[in-house]
Amino acid sequence: MTIRRPRRRPSIHMIDREADALADLAVSVERRLPQVSALLIDEISRATVHSAAEIPRDIVTMSSQVDFIDEASGATRSVQLVYPHEADIDAGRISILTPIGAGLIGLRRGQSIRWPDRDGRERALSVIAVAQPPRPAAA
Template sequence: MTKRAPAKRPPIHMIDSEADTLTDLALARQDQSPALAELLLQEIDRAKIYTAAKIPADIVTMHSRVEFVDEGNGQSRTVELVYPVDADIAAGRISIMTPIGAGLIGMREGQSILWPDRDGQQRRLSIVKVTRSAIAG
């Protein structure tokens, strides 16, 4: 039996100040959520970094509204990506410190990523639309 290489993740992009804040957040959460913290740190490490003024408009940043499809179940969702203190799933605000939140950050409209869910199962998330907030960055 041959071992398959993991799927290559698409390029991602982040705002410099958000990358710094997310690094601090992930490091602070390593004891509580080590696997998630490590995934987020890996994403930050591989991201192309921009200033807030220069990041393309179709990139998922903090406080973006993101429409995405979970290809595993075909469900379409629209959420706002927020910091943990602002999370409220009933209001559609999803924390960056959730598997889906960490998978969405830095993605671009039209991209898909194979990403682990809470149970460790790989899910394909496809970005349909990104609407950036005036407070993003």
């Protein structure tokens, strides 16, 4: 599989309800986590928003299992993207309120993004696989 390495941020997609919940969350932590709050708000504002039923299956959504390459270290990681109260790094569940979490949301398999880490250094994150959680059947 070829990973694209863009110079600008790639297009991203989000589920409408998740985008609303994440915007509220980002605003609520603005004083405590200003960098992550600003990055997350920026990502939400540029996302193409879909209903849960219409979001492509290869997009990183909340509760997705994501395999990605951290180009800075060359390490491949597999994590589940979760809300802060569900985070447990030892269990592989990373919060959306981490720089990596905010960088992965909305990306599609095969996309890369240059993204700041906690120290402000840019690193490339490349998504190699996405497994979204099961969705309830439409009524």
